[in-house]
Amino acid sequence: MRLVGLALVVAALIAAPGARALEVFACEPEWAALVRILLPEARITVATHAGQDPHEIEARPSLIAALRRADAAVCTGAGLEAGWLPMLQSRAANAKVQPGQPGMIEMARFTRLIDPRPASLSPFSGDVHPEGNPHFHLDPSRWPELARGLAQALTRLAPGHSTAMAERARAFEARWAERTRGWQARLAxxxxxxxxxxxxxxxxxxxxxxxxxxxxxxxxxxxxxxxxxxxxxxxxxxxxxxxxxxxxxxxxxxxxxxxxxxxxxxxxxxxxxxxxxxxxxxxxxxxxxxxxxxxxxxxxxxxxxxxxxxxxxxx
Ligand SMILES: [Zn+2]
CATH class of the missing domain: 3.40.50.1980 (Nitrogenase molybdenum iron protein domain)
Known part of the structure; x- marks a missing residue:
């Protein structure tokens, strides 16, 4: 029995590097929650909290360090983090999470924003959201499409978890649809x-x-x-x-x-x-x-x- 136990420990240690938990940098707590739902194995750092204005945070050294070791950054996009994320990306100098890379996941890609402004107004209008309103996590009916989009994006980075994440996304959608109906009923x-x-x-x-x-x-x-x-x-x-x-x-x-x-x-x-x-x-x-x-x-x-x-x- 002890030998079998030892063999399992050795096998686990050998397997460990390939199966290393994905390091995720979540710009906002709502995306950290969604990563936990889809990929509970992930190790997550959250950049902002509910007591902070997510448009404006300080680029603390601990956040730069967290982004430097990240395999993926999961952010709102649509300009919400324009005041701080580019500086963190530049200081972290981590190729995986630079704009346009598969590891830089902008949730705004997976849904349609409300209130986009005419392009002619955006640069000088003083409006912080010329691309449209980025606070779409406040709409519960969008979470199923957000979960599907994030599961697909994470699959590119953790292909070994593809099936499990797709299943979790489907199960989440089913549970969520039921809850959304309940909320709609209360708000009729x-x-x-x-x-x-x-x-x-x-x-x-x-x-x-x-x-x-x-x-x-x-x-x-x-x-x-x-x-x-x-x-x-x-x-x-x-x-x-x-x-x-x-x-x-x-x-x-x-x-x-x-x-x-x-x-x-x-x-x-x-x-x-x-x-x-x-x-x-x-x-x-x-x-x-x-x-x-x-x-x-x-x-x-x-x-x-x-x-x-x-x-x-x-x-
Ligand atoms: Zn805003």
């Missing part, structure tokens, strides 16, 4: 809700739910709220105040608090725009449950008279 009345936001972070979630975004506290995506823009927004909203001002926990809440304070019956909702760094599938589900639950509460608080008026106006 969301089209009656008007929200004001600060940045386009939750736009995909509201599009999924059918809620209407009636104001953005940012004058342009990525440009912080200004007193002039806030008072113009308040003026525009006076006639039909939003039911909620909805922002991400990493954002400065002062403009949203001010706006909420100027109108009666408007609730302030502050929620994380992503999962924790160590999140797995169940954490991903809990996060979407939280978003859906918060919007369901807003729906429940919309007065019946207002519901009738909104639906009358809409229909």
């Amino acid at each position: 009345e969301a089209k009656r809700v008007r929200v004001a936001v600060q940045h386009t972070t939750f736009a995909y979630f509201f599009a999924f739910a059918g809620a209407r975004v009636v104001a953005d506290l940012e004058p342009k995506p990525g440009v912080p709220p200004t007193p002039g823009h806030l008072s113009a927004t308040l003026g525009a909203l006076r006639g039909a105040p939003p039911h909620a001002v909805w922002i991400a926990t990493y954002q400065d809440a002062r403009p949203a608090r001010w706006l909420v304070g100027q109108m009666a019956g408007v609730r302030l909702v502050m929620l994380p725009a992503t999962v924790d760094e160590a999140a797995d599938e169940s954490a991903l589900v809990r996060w979407f449950d939280t978003l859906v639950g918060a919007l369901a509460e807003v729906i429940a608080a919309v007065p019946a008279a207002s519901l009738a008026r909104s639906s009358g106006a809409a229909g």
Whole structure:
């Protein structure tokens, strides 16, 4: 028995170099979660967390070191990381994760973005998202296509895991379809809700739910709220105040608090725009449950008279 055990250990050691776990650098925690679902063997470093603004992070030495040893980087793309990833790629000097390489996986390739801007506007408009809104992880209905795309991209880097990843992607899709139906059912009345936001972070979630975004506290995506823009927004909203001002926990809440304070019956909702760094599938589900639950509460608080008026106006 001991000899057999020893032989197994030796075999495992010999096999180890070829079967080395894939080193993955995930730009955002949501993609780390998806890698864990598809390839649980991967060793993952996550560059950002829910308390940070993913558009702007510091290129810390530990992140450069992590990108240097990575076999793959899994990022949002569409310009979300334009303020920091190119610098990390240049300092890490790792050929595998340079732009255009199979190891540089941009999730935006696997879905269709909303709100692309006319090319003529992009360079000088001050808009941080000329390629379109990159916050598509907020739409639960896109996760199956994202899982399929990522499984295929990772297969090129870890062909030995191809079958297992394809199976996990299929199983994930089946589980996810069931959950998505549940979320849609809870949000069936969301089209009656008007929200004001600060940045386009939750736009995909509201599009999924059918809620209407009636104001953005940012004058342009990525440009912080200004007193002039806030008072113009308040003026525009006076006639039909939003039911909620909805922002991400990493954002400065002062403009949203001010706006909420100027109108009666408007609730302030502050929620994380992503999962924790160590999140797995169940954490991903809990996060979407939280978003859906918060919007369901807003729906429940919309007065019946207002519901009738909104639906009358809409229909
Ligand atoms: Zn953004």
